[in-house]
Every structure is written in structure tokens, then in C-alpha cells.
Amino acid sequence: MKEFINYMADPIRSFPIMTILYILMMKYYRIIGTKKFAIGAVVASLPVVAWFCMDANFRAIILWPDNIPINIIIILIAWLTWYSLYRCAQNDARIEKGECPIEATPENREKVWTWPNLVYTELMCMIGATVFLVVWAIIFKAPLEEPANPTWAPNPAKAPWYFLGLQEMLVYFDPWMAGVVLPGIIVVGLMAIPYIDTNPKGNGYFTIKERPLAMWMFMYGWLVLWIYLIIVGTFLRGPNWTFYGPFEYWDFHKVVSEYNVNLSEFLWIKWLNMPMPGNIVLREILGIILTVAYIVVIPLWSAKTKWGKKIIENTGQIRYYIFIFLLLGMTSLPIKMVLRWLFSLKYIIALPEWELNL
């Protein structure tokens, strides 16, 4: 059983599983978003968690001081996700009956002042968080480590926990892409949401039914492409950034061999049986064509489909193209992950001469 869980936890298998679970969750949110389901899920998961914790290797990972906040966060996120689904399910049922969402009922329309109501709560949270950090640092003896040494790196070398999703992303991308371009797109894209999304539906109340596209897209990026990757990076990556299952001992000598190949090598050596051409643009031509198709042809083609036409009608051309571009940026991550797993594909365009690798 433990072997099986270790085996299934490998991102190759757990990523599709998470995606499927995510789709089921969003599809059946009305079942999941009930109190009965929540209580049932908690009751059912307690013995499972207890059984997991009996394993020494698993305990070693989750009780590692750095990982404590991530445990807390996983619990919090599970709770908050369930809570929003619960509110969505409630509202959607009301909307179907022709009633207004709960947030719009007269008793909920009352307004309060930011000061003192909000600011006061924030202050309290700040104090609470500080107290928590101090207590945590004392209990787990937060270490003061030796001065930085440019010729030595700890193994595994892990980023702060909130960047572990990015670090996991870096396994599949060139540092320029996963370290600069994609995070930049994420930040700019999140800031752009209010300007791109002009649909007033869902403002100030929970709903999935009225905003299916926005909800499905955002929650996928958040839960699967961010939280899930943080969990993988935290708990399942050991020395040398090798994958270790939840019950696996962190053996420094675990050998994994993966031989990664660029698309150009596939094209010229495997398929055409030719030496790689000397001209580097010609060498990478297939990757360049595919990339251009991905970022130019897909938006233009999708604008012609029924789905695209509807969005353009509602929001306008420019908003549509920005939206599609952001969406393609997001989906490039799962695409590259799957290609890496299935074909050991390293880079679609590999131009290390120009520091350009996609």
C-alpha cells in the first residue's frame, strides 16, 4: 500500500490525478459544498492522516520545522476552498429559484466603516501573526546559519516555501522563462483582471454558475498549478531535487536517470536521421514554428470560434487577446510538464547561444 502511494505521488501520476480531482470538484461543487460532505470528509480523512503519521519517514517530512506552516496552509486552503464552494452552491441554488444571492439580501446590505472595523481586525491579525512567528521560532529553535558561501549549496537547496511552486516550475523551464517571464505574467495578469474582466456578474457574491470560465480558470491556476506544485516542492522533493514519495527515506544515493532531449535533436537526429545543421535558426526551426503557432495562430483561430466570438462581443478585441495570451501563458506550464514526462523533452526551442530556451 505504501509502495503504491509512493508510486502514485510521483508528479507524472499525481498531476493528472489532481487535475481530474479538480475537475470533479468543480463539476460536483454542489455536492461537495454541503455541510454533510465536509463533515464526512473530515471524519473519513482523520484515520487516513493518522495512518500516514504512523510512518517515520512521513513524520520526518511533515514535522520538519520549515514545513510546519505549509501543513497549516494546506488545512486552511482545504477549508477555504470548501467554504467558497459551499457559498457558491448556496447562492447558485437561490439564483436558480430566482432569488437574489445571500450577500444581496437587505440584512446583508448594511455597510460598516473601514475604520475601525477592518483596520482593527487587521491590526489584531498582525499581532497574532507576530506572536505566532515568535513562538514558532522558539519552539523549533530557528537556526542562525553560517555566512553564505558562494561555492557551496545545501542539498536539497530549497527556496522559501511560497516560492517552491516556482522552483518546481523551474524544473521544466529555462530560468528566464520560469524565473522572470512567467512570474511577471502572473503578477501583471492578476493586476489586469479588473481591467480585462468587465462582467459585473459575481461582483460581491459567491457564484460559479454565473461565471464558469473565470472560476474554472482561476481555480485551476491557483489550486493545481500553484498550491499543488508547492506541495510537491515541499514534501516530495529531496536531495538533488529528486522525487521522493511520502513514505520514502531521503536516500542521498537514490539514482534516477532521465535523459532529456531537445525538440531539435528529435527532429534532426531521430526523425530525419541527419546531422544537426550548423545554422542555429534552421536547427530550431520546428520549435520556432510551433511556438509561433502557439502564441499567434491559436489566438487568431480561437477568435473565430463561437466561444471566442462571444467573449469578443462582451469585452472587445484587445481584452480578448490579452486574456487569451494570459491563458496560453498559464497552459504552457502543464503542456511542458506533460511533454517532459512523456517524451523527456527538454526545450522546444533551445538556443543557449542566445540564452533563449522555451
Place this chain on the structure above:
Amino acid sequence: MSDESKKQLNRREFFSFVTVGWVAFTSAVAGLASLAFRYSYPNVTFDPEMDFIAGFPADYEEGVDERWKNGFGVWMVKQEGKLVALSNICTHLGCVPNWLPAELKFKCPCHGSGYYMNGINFEGPAPRPLERYKIALTPEGKIKVDKTKIYRYEKGQWDHPDSYLSV
């Protein structure tokens, strides 16, 4: 003018006060800022030297030699009659890989890039091989490694005579 307003500041005095106050304030801020700026530079640096003498070619055995790794960030690799000075900076994001003698590869702890003994990347996300540093013999027959000059495989620079020593 009444007596009353004489006791208060007149215009000229007011401006001189403001000027003095403003100059004092500005210089205080400038002084603090320059101190803060100075603070951001270390008092002592432990940066490795950019070039160093690495003993005689006969000191090295076939394979990877780690003796200069911690001090200078260089692996000496002797293989197939060539001695090269390999940089220990991962070409992915600049972590420091480890030499795993059992598996005969360099493996990066950050995102799992792997390199063969000769520095060629083969697994993980690293886009190109490790870099070589300039290596040459001094008149006394000692090895001199110069880290200011690098040779990159993908640019075809590993054929350059300065990028290896024939031994």
C-alpha cells in the same frame, strides 16, 4: 507696526530660520543616506580570487578533483589526456552542483540538472554544459587557472587551446 508684531518674527527672520532648518535637515538626511549606502558594502570580502596556481599537472589523477572547489569554485577534470578547469556554477540558475562519484555525474541540488564528468548536461533543465575556465602552464610548469576567461561548449569554444591542457 505695533509692539505686538515686533515680538513675532518678521519676514526676513522667518526665511533665515527656514533656510537654516532646511539645510540642517537636508544634510542630516544626506549623511544618513550615505551611511546607509556605505553599510550595504561589506567591510571585508571573502570573494575567491579570479586566478590561482593549481599545482603541477602530475598532481592530478584521472577523474574529477575537488580540491579547488570550495576555495575557488573549480573542478579539475582529467579525462582522455586532457585536463580542464570546470566551473562549478550550474548553467540553469547558478546553484552549485555536487560531484557524485558513485554515479559519475555532477548533480545540481536546486532543480536536479545532471552533467557528465566532462561537463555536458544530460538531465534536468540545464540548457547548456558547464563552462570551462582558461587553463595554462606557467614558465615553472605549474598550472594557472584564470576564471576571467570562460569557454562555452555550445559556442564551439572547447576546441580552443587555452580551454584545456594536454597531459
